Amino acid sequence: MSNTLRIKRRSSEQAAGAPGSLENAELAFNEADNTLYYGKGTGGAGGTATNVIAIAGYGAYATLGTEQTISGNKTFSGTIAVATPTANAHAATKLYVDQAIGGVATAFTVAANTGSNLTITSGSDTFTIVGGTGITTEASATDTITITNQGVVSLTGTTNEVSVSASNGSVTLSLPANVTISNNLTVTGDLIVNGNTTTLNTATLVVEDKNIVLANTASPTDVTADGAGFTVKGATDKTFNWVDSTDAWTSSEHVDLVSSKIFKIDGTSVLSNTTLGSGVINSSLTSLGNVATGTWSATTIGIAYGGTGATDAANARTNLGLAIGTNVQAYDAELAAIAGLTSEADRIPYFTGANTAALATFTAFGRSLVDDIDASAARTTLGLGTIATQNSSNVSITGGSIDNLTFDGGTF
Numbered sequence: 001m002s003n004t005l006r007i008k009r010r011s012s013e014q015a016a017g018a019p020g021s022l023e024n025a026e027l028a029f030n031e032a033d034n035t036l037y038y039g040k041g042t043g044g045a046g047g048t049a050t051n052v053i054a055i056a057g058y059g060a061y062a063t064l065g066t067e068q069t070i071s072g073n074k075t076f077s078g079t080i081a082v083a084t085p086t087a088n089a090h091a092a093t094k095l096y097v098d099q100a101i102g103g104v105a106t107a108f109t110v111a112a113n114t115g116s117n118l119t120i121t122s123g124s125d126t127f128t129i130v131g132g133t134g135i136t137t138e139a140s141a142t143d144t145i146t147i148t149n150q151g152v153v154s155l156t157g158t159t160n161e162v163s164v165s166a167s168n169g170s171v172t173l174s175l176p177a178n179v180t181i182s183n184n185l186t187v188t189g190d191l192i193v194n195g196n197t198t199t200l201n202t203a204t205l206v207v208e209d210k211n212i213v214l215a216n217t218a219s220p221t222d223v224t225a226d227g228a229g230f231t232v233k234g235a236t237d238k239t240f241n242w243v244d245s246t247d248a249w250t251s252s253e254h255v256d257l258v259s260s261k262i263f264k265i266d267g268t269s270v271l272s273n274t275t276l277g278s279g280v281i282n283s284s285l286t287s288l289g290n291v292a293t294g295t296w297s298a299t300t301i302g303i304a305y306g307g308t309g310a311t312d313a314a315n316a317r318t319n320l321g322l323a324i325g326t327n328v329q330a331y332d333a334e335l336a337a338i339a340g341l342t343s344e345a346d347r348i349p350y351f352t353g354a355n356t357a358a359l360a361t362f363t364a365f366g367r368s369l370v371d372d373i374d375a376s377a378a379r380t381t382l383g384l385g386t387i388a389t390q391n392s393s394n395v396s397i398t399g400g401s402i403d404n405l406t407f408d409g410g411t412f
Contacts (some may be wrong), residue, residue, distance in 0.1 A: 003402070016059075018052045019412030025049075028412055034059035088359030118145065221249070 007017065008028035016032040022039030027050065029036045035057040041050030054060035062068060118129040118137035131137045131147070138146045155171055157164040160180040165172045176238035222244045229241030229249075239252040255265070262272040269277035299309025312376040317323050324330045333355035341349055341359055348362035372378040379388055390396060 004406040006406060006408045008412055010411055018054070021048045022052050023048055028052075028409065029057065030059070030412075033057075036060075358374065 008017075008022070009024065010028070010030045010032060014032055014033040015029060016035075018035075018037045019028045020032070022028055022037065022040050024042040027036065028039075033152055035054045036085045038055045039049030040053050043050040058066060058068065062070060065123040075118050081289075117131060118139055119130065120127055121213075129137050129145075129147075134149060136148045138148070140146065146174075153171075155164045155166070157173075160176055160178060163174045165174075177269050215225045217224050225242050226244035227241050229239060232238040237252070239250075241250055241272070242248075243250045257273075259273075262277075263270045268279045270280060271277060279317065300309050303319060309319045310316040313324075317327075321327050329335070337351070337355050338349050338359040339358060344359065346361060346363050347359040349357050350360050352358050369378055369381050372381055387397070
């Protein structure tokens with residue numbers, strides 16, 4: 001079978017130009033600029049070529065059979081033969097230029113003014129200047145054309161309401177930086193205010209919406225909500241705010257419910273002006289139910305009664321036969337991680353991180369490779385020959401044959 005020898009290359013869809021580096025005598029062809037490059041010299045860093053030069057390709061050299069644009073100064077010592085241009089079809093011939101400008105008029109005639117339009121005749125061609133609304137045109141005896149604007153000549157703005165500016169025939173209407181509206185303003189669409197402070201000097205504020213949103217940001221979190229609420233001005237500020245550090249609404253003042261109102265949690269009564277709700281740990285102030293919290297101040301409870309017979313954790317473990325280091329193994333995170341695995345055939349545990357473990361496949365072949373005493377024995381197990389010990393940059397093949405092999409220089 002035949003072998004293929006390829007040089008380094010770059011496709012036409014990529015950038016033109018030489019590769020950044022080549023080995024000495026290495027070739028590379030760039031299809032983007034149709035140029036063959038050669039690595040010249042051996043003085044470069046790491047043994048690379050000193051220079052990369054163009055040696056062939058119609059991207060770098062003139063060809064005989066294709067159209068090309070050649071830039072830069074060129075000196076030709078022989079005779080340059082140029083084909084005789086065809087008459088009337090070549091821009092360099094005098095006849096072509098004469099005929100191209102033959103129809104250009106050298107005299108113009110301006111007719112008398114007719115209304116707001118003006119007629120100008122040049123040779124056999126006639127065209128009319130139309131004044132339009134508010135614009136008149138007129139020709140004098142000395143062939144001077146005058147165009148007069150009889151329409152609107154100026155626009156005037158109103159302070160704090162509308163600003164007007166004009167330049168080079170352009171008129172711009174805009175709102176000033178500060179706008180004052182003396183009467184009512186009705187906005188039928190959304191009103192968006194991007195300033196830092198909105199001040200309402202009004203006696204009554206009426207809002208149709210049932211819900212007012214505060215701390216509305218692009219990515220709201222409890223941190224961005226911290227401090228949100230409202231402030232009432234008095235001798236001191238009266239505030240009701242969300243505090244992130246306590247994860248709670250916080251009031252600077254007392255909260256006083258009117259008569260007959262109660263505190264509820266999740267719809268259940270918790271506290272009225274005289275009574276704890278019956279749902280508070282199934283207890284009220286007059287009848288004791290289950291004790292869920294509190295401090296036990298009596299003697300220790302014996303093991304027979306569900307206690308430990310001790311007043312501290314160490315003695316409690318001893319009494320229960322759970323002394324660490326004597327009865328039970330002290331807790332170890334690594335042992336707990338391994339103990340949490342489910343054993344399987346041909347599997348071996350390993351740590352995936354701090355205090356975490358998993359199972360890896362460990363086949364009979366893997367075990368036969370692990371028990372090899374050195375690299376030579378491992379290569380024998382893997383069935384590798386001496387070529388496995390050679391460097392990729394210096395491979396020696398002393399015998400055999402190679403068929404259907406491609407030597408590829410790669411891309412740049």
